[in-house]
Amino acid sequence: MIYFEHVYKHYPAHRDALRDVNFHIAAGEMVFLTGQSGAGKSTLLKLLALIERVSSGQIILSGKNINKLKNSSIPFLRRKLGLIFQDYQLLMDRNVFDNVALPLVIAGYSQKDIKKRVRAALDKVNLLHKEKSCPITLSGGEQQRVGIARAVVNKPALLLADEPTGNLDPELSKEIMNLFEEFNRVGVTILIASHDLYLIQQLQKRTIRLQQGCLVTI
Amino acid sequence: MSTEIVLRRTTPPVLHQMQSILFCHWKALLMTFKELLNTPVATIVTATVIGISLSLPAGLYTLLQQAKAFSSPWQDMNHISLFLKKETDLESINKLRTTLQTLPHIEKITHITPQQALQEFRDYSGFGEALDSLQHNPLPHVFIIDPQLTLHNKQQLEQLFSTLKTFPEIDIAQLDIEWLQRLYSLFNIFYQSILLISILFSLTVLLVIGNTIRLNIENKKEEIIVIKLVGGTNRFIRRPFLYRGLWYGVYGGLLAVLLVNGSLWVLQTPVKDFLLTYNSPLQLQFMPVHDTFLLVVMSMLLGLIGAILAVNKHLHNIELE
Numbered sequence: 084m085i086y087f088e089h090v091y092k093h094y095p096a097h098r099d100a101l102r103d104v105n106f107h108i109a110a111g112e113m114v115f116l117t118g119q120s121g122a123g124k125s126t127l128l129k130l131l132a133l134i135e136r137v138s139s140g141q142i143i144l145s146g147k148n149i150n151k152l153k154n155s156s157i158p159f160l161r162r163k164l165g166l167i168f169q170d171y172q173l174l175m176d177r178n179v180f181d182n183v184a185l186p187l188v189i190a191g192y193s194q195k196d197i198k199k200r201v202r203a204a205l206d207k208v209n210l211l212h213k214e215k216s217c218p219i220t221l222s223g224g225e226q227q228r229v230g231i232a233r234a235v236v237n238k239p240a241l242l243l244a245d246e247p248t249g250n251l252d253p254e255l256s257k258e259i260m261n262l263f264e265e266f267n268r269v270g271v272t273i274l275i276a277s278h279d280l281y282l283i284q285q286l287q288k289r290t291i292r293l294q295q296g297c298l299v300t301i
Numbered sequence: 302m303s304t305e306i307v308l309r310r311t312t313p314p315v316l317h318q319m320q321s322i323l324f325c326h327w328k329a330l331l332m333t334f335k336e337l338l339n340t341p342v343a344t345i346v347t348a349t350v351i352g353i354s355l356s357l358p359a360g361l362y363t364l365l366q367q368a369k370a371f372s373s374p375w376q377d378m379n380h381i382s383l384f385l386k387k388e389t390d391l392e393s394i395n396k397l398r399t400t401l402q403t404l405p406h407i408e409k410i411t412h413i414t415p416q417q418a419l420q421e422f423r424d425y426s427g428f429g430e431a432l433d434s435l436q437h438n439p440l441p442h443v444f445i446i447d448p449q450l451t452l453h454n455k456q457q458l459e460q461l462f463s464t465l466k467t468f469p470e471i472d473i474a475q476l477d478i479e480w481l482q483r484l485y486s487l488f489n490i491f492y493q494s495i496l497l498i499s500i501l502f503s504l505t506v507l508l509v510i511g512n513t514i515r516l517n518i519e520n521k522k523e524e525i526i527v528i529k530l531v532g533g534t535n536r537f538i539r540r541p542f543l544y545r546g547l548w549y550g551v552y553g554g555l556l557a558v559l560l561v562n563g564s565l566w567v568l569q570t571p572v573k574d575f576l577l578t579y580n581s582p583l584q585l586q587f588m589p590v591h592d593t594f595l596l597v598v599m600s601m602l603l604g605l606i607g608a609i610l611a612v613n614k615h616l617h618n619i620e621l622e
């Protein structure tokens with residue numbers, strides 16, 4: 084599903100955030116992306132979501148070279164992905180329901196569909212009873228579950244998570260990972276950037292390791 | 302759940318999308334309306350600045366329109382005013398009057414004595430007390446000549462005028478049509494000035510709305526980023542800001558209407574008294590309906606344009622990071 088071919092990424096201030104990265108992730112896989120701070124994990128995920136563009140090389144997603152995508156098409160790519168962030172990126176002035184509904188509102192779903200899908204997504208992350216709450220009143224783990232519900236509400240085939248458990252204690256982290264495993268079991272491809280090696284070991288999944296922009300384990 | 306990503310654009314069916322686009326616009330309209338009410342002070346300040354800016358040209362225009370309407374009946378009244386020399390005694394005045402009556406083309410001669418003129422001036426000018434302190438009446442005798450109504454030809458009128466000018470007792474002869482012509486050129490100058498003022502104040506409104514929208518964009522930076530991350534198009538992100546501009550314009554326009562009509566109301570009594578000096582029963586009118594409508598629509602358009610300019614300039618400064 085995902086092919087990286089000789090991918091380089093230079094930032095103006097940092098020459099080699101990624102250097103000649105090559106790997107393949109098959110559909111339905113759940114893969115961890117590790118490496119020390121500054122190794123390029125976030126950069127790699129940003130390239131996939133077209134938050135950044137590659138400096139050279141190609142990224143093939145479902146047979147399409149995403150670098151060739153016009154800027155105006157980027158939103159439509161993002162609607163096919165589920166993005167999950169370390170800092171959750173929730174809107175604090177809207178309640179849980181509206182936060183999860185956002186991708187559907189943007190994509191122009193009907194009120195009825197939105198209700199149905201949002202409820203289903205919230206049910207999966209066990210937060211149906213909090214739909215009227217404001218994110219600020221929720222714990223870190225709950226906020227991250229809202230973030231996950233928002234990422235899966237569009238039923239994406241690919242989930243990208245950048246340090247999804249970075250701000251959570253080990254127990255909550257385990258809970259979140261179990262959620263990811265559940266989604267993976269029904270066929271969603273998942274790529275998770277994390278430096279929580281203990282957690283990664285427990286889950287026994289394929290791991291990609293970056294070191295100063297280079298791939299060291301595939 | 303599918304296992305492959307298909308990079309196609311359409312998610313919901315097309316017909317459905319048409320409906321939902323309309324629904325999105327309606328929702329954005331309502332949402333921005335509510336948001337503006339949530340920050341009443343900021344909204345009121347912006348609307349007030351717009352309202353004041355627009356009320357000045359709109360108010361001046363309304364006044365001028367009415368001044369023009371008020372003066373138009375005079376177009377048919379070609380008076381000639383004859384101001385007599387101060388030293389002329391009553392006997393000569395009466396003799397002159399008799400002579401004038403023998404002239405052709407004169408319909409009516411009205412004699413206004415200095416006492417009458419002073420009284421009229423005292424009643425309507427508001428300078429009553431100042432006039433009381435005068436030692437003697439500075440006003441001359443005046444004859445107002447109404448030419449025959451058949452005398453509509455300007456040349457004939459001017460002929461009569463030059464005949465009248467030759468009498469030695471007459472200090473100043475005034476063909477009031479000249480005065481009217483001057484008034485009309487003055488009106489034109491005012492119209493041009495109002496046009497210039499309108500342009501300047503429209504620019505002010507654009508700047509005010511642009512700046513307000515820029516601040517709105519700053520305040521919504523996080524929301525914009527989240528929307529971009531979950532696949533919001535630029536159009537989706539722009540929409541609420543454009544509606545905001547529209548609302549600011551509507552509020553500002555309505556406020557301008559209020560300000561103009563409020564000012565007209567305040568001016569009504571003094572203007573009525575002033576018009577009475579011309580024996581006119583006319584009154585200052587409020588803004589006509591179509592002008593009101595035009596003002597609000599213009600204001601709305603200015604709001605929209607200001608918002609479009611601000612959004613185009615500032616929205617892509619917001620980068621995902």
Ligand SMILES: Nc1ncnc2c1ncn2[C@@H]1O[C@H](COP(=O)(O)OP(=O)(O)OP(=O)(O)O)[C@@H](O)[C@H]1O
Pocket residue numbers: 094095096097100118119120121122123124125126127278
């Ligand atoms: N926008 C940017 N401009 C310049 N340099 C950048 C930018 N983003 C990242 N970098 C640099 O690229 C390198 C990789 O950064 P990245 O954020 O991908 O690391 P990371 O593996 O996610 O680290 P962490 O575990 O701390 O999140 C870093 O050295 C960083 O300084």
Ligand SMILES: [Mg+2]
Pocket residue numbers: 124125126245
């Ligand atoms: Mg990172």
